Amino acid sequence: MRSIRICLLIPRSGAAGLWAPSAEACGRLAVDEINRISGILRRPVELRIVNAGETGATAGRAARDAIEIDGADGIVGMLPSFARDSVARAARGRVPFIYTPQFEGHSTLDVMATGETAEELLVPAIQWLSEAKRARRYFLCGNDYVWPRASHHIARALIARFGGTVTGEYYLPVGQHDFDEILDRIKVTRSDVVLPYFLGSDCIAFNRAFCAAGLSSRVLRFSSAIDETVAYGLDVNETENIYATSSYYASIRSRNNGAFLERYHTAFGDSPPPVNAFGQSCYEGIHSLAALIEEAACLDARQLTRLYGRTFQQRTARGDQARSVVGGRHPIHLAQIDGYDFSIISGR
Structure with missing residues (x-):
């Protein structure tokens, strides 16, 4: 057989x-x-x-x-x-x-x-950022293909629902790591939160550049694109003020x-x-x-x-x-990265 x-x-x-x-x-x-x-x-x-x-x-x-x-x-x-x-x-x-x-x-x-789905992952995060962190100004960036663009389209509506404003939006082709324009715009717009939707190793490269630009201590980062593997590609100090959502973390x-x-x-x-x-x-x-x-x-x-x-x-x-x-929904967990640990804040 x-x-x-x-x-x-x-x-x-x-x-x-x-x-x-x-x-x-x-x-x-x-x-x-x-x-x-x-x-x-x-x-x-x-x-x-x-x-x-x-x-x-x-x-x-x-x-x-x-x-x-x-x-x-x-x-x-x-x-x-x-x-x-x-x-x-x-x-x-x-x-x-x-x-x-x-x-x-x-x-x-x-x-x-x-x-x-992006909506399932974004709703609890943007609500929490708005209510717990009083975030109002959001900058959207990521790779130039359907997942980041569609996710940000959903994020725009949620940000408006919770009283926030989108300060800018910028996309780069997969594999391109010239982040200077994005980082300059984040600084100029005085954004409270950045939603970086970059893929895999591009996500690591962006977060390294973000920290090198001196932004990590004063601007929050949130993305469902950041997981344990991405975090392990960063230095401990480069994970400061990063929040993420997922239906699964090893730390659950x-x-x-x-x-x-x-x-x-x-x-x-x-x-x-x-x-x-x-x-x-x-x-x-x-x-x-x-x-x-x-x-x-x-x-x-x-x-x-x-x-x-x-x-x-x-x-x-x-x-x-x-x-x-099969194909059903699972609880979504909001987490903060603490060094290389994902500390669960809430689940829904």
């Missing part, structure tokens, strides 16, 4: 490449857990980790090759939004496609998204997360790639795909897509073997 082949499609280079080690580790852990139980449909699961490259075109080609050459039965993708539709077109009607990271909140084609204290971290460290030792929301999303995405296939009792992409959003058994780091919804 042939194994079920799952393609984990992740960028191994470029701005998003810094998440590849944790994504791969979390993906392997998920497949090992599935195989230890009984596989999928009582068939062993084989994980193929495929490099999505740095563009939508490379991701689309990688997805087509995974289906046509490697015989993938399903694709789990942790990749930037600009690559999502290329993969969806390659997979459409052929194999199911689970898209795992946080995203702007709208997608086309047959994409089953398990990540949080719960029985489910504690058990997940124990399994993770048992599998990969004392110094594995840092656990973070982007990597954990691959673990959850693979378990979600397994749950969908088991529920449908087949591999047919269209049948699985019709089940998307239904409630049934699914394993996650946030709700181990709980009755949950």
Whole structure:
């Protein structure tokens, strides 16, 4: 009996490449857990980790090759939004496609998204910044593609709702690190908060430049794009006054997360790639795909897509073997970075 082949499609280079080690580790852990139980449909699961490259075109080609050459039965993708539709077109009607990271909140084609939307992540943060920090002047900046622009479009409406003003908006192509104009505008506009939505290593570069410009002690930073992996790329002093939201942090204290971290460290030792929301999303995405296939009792992409959003058994780091919804929502946690620790402020 042939194994079920799952393609984990992740960028191994470029701005998003810094998440590849944790994504791969979390993906392997998920497949090992599935195989230890009984596989999928009582068939062993084989994980193929495929490099999505740095563009939508490379991701689309990688997805087509995974289906046509490697015989993938399903694709789990942790990749930037600009690559999502290329993969969806390659997979459409052929194999199911689970898209795992946080995203702007709208997608086309047959994409089953398990990540949080920009609105879910922004609402509690901007409300808290407005009420707890009395923030009124917000500067928006990030990479020039759909996720940062759409997220900031949502942020503009929320900032106005809570009595704030947008002082400026500026975008740079992915991979470009000339931040002088952005930093000058932040200074001139006397902004209270900056919302930097840069991707991966670009986010690290921006926050280093922000600190070097002497802004970190007097201007708050908030972004759902900042996670443990990004924080570890900064010096301790460069994390001052950074706030973030996510549905998952390694620092969340719960029985489910504690058990997940124990399994993770048992599998990969004392110094594995840092656990973070982007990597954990691959673990959850693979378990979600397994749950969908088991529920449908087949591999047919269209049948699985019709089940998307239904409630049934699914394993996650946030709700181990709980009755949950594939494609459903999780609590959002607001955190402040304290050195390299994410201290949870509130959850909703």
